[in-house]
Amino acid sequence: MNRYSVLLADDEQEVADAIIHKIDWESIGFSVPIYAANGLDALDRAEESQPDVVMTDIKMPYVDGLQLSRYLKDMYPNIRIVFFSGFDEFEYVKEAIHVQAEEYILKPVDAEELKAIFIKIKESLDKEREAKQNVNVLETYYQETLPVLQENFFSSLVEGKMRPEEV
Incomplete structure (x- = not known):
């Protein structure tokens, strides 16, 4: 401890x-x-x-x-x-x-x-x-998922799955 x-x-x-x-x-x-x-x-x-x-x-x-x-x-x-x-x-x-x-x-x-x-x-x-640890967990999660979210966003944009107002 x-x-x-x-x-x-x-x-x-x-x-x-x-x-x-x-x-x-x-x-x-x-x-x-x-x-x-x-x-x-x-x-x-x-x-x-x-x-x-x-x-x-x-x-x-x-x-x-x-x-x-x-x-x-x-x-x-x-x-x-x-x-x-x-x-x-x-x-x-x-x-x-x-x-x-x-x-x-x-x-x-x-x-x-x-x-x-x-x-x-x-x-x-x-x-x-505990609050600091929670923030660190969230920051790590954000850093790990950001590339996937960006890839999904750009794929949807290129494939025309998003309307201009959604961008």
Whole structure:
């Protein structure tokens, strides 16, 4: 089974370790998160791994979670963002909405809430993946049948089986 990838960015190692170990990631369809100690580290790791989901703290040194998410959304429009923070401030929530974050949760992070969020994200990613596969199947079918359709069209045209208004 293909697992989705997660990048976890937080400058508090203990918090990140707790999040990583609170959930059996593989049982819900995700690889164990890749850890980044700050926003700059997260940018580097995101460019290397191109994760499906980034879970980031808002306040971090060098590049904060909001700056990180804006950059990542520009580079990877389909990436999912989950914010977590110790700050329950409207401006942060407003900015999270602006960057189309999946969720904004407060520290301390509850394991069941986090698991539910990631299950919902997985369902969304599964639907997106299925839609892409369906488009690919249709494109392949179109490419395979186009020559036959063209041949039938031109044969009908040459043989006079089509009236001018049908063309």
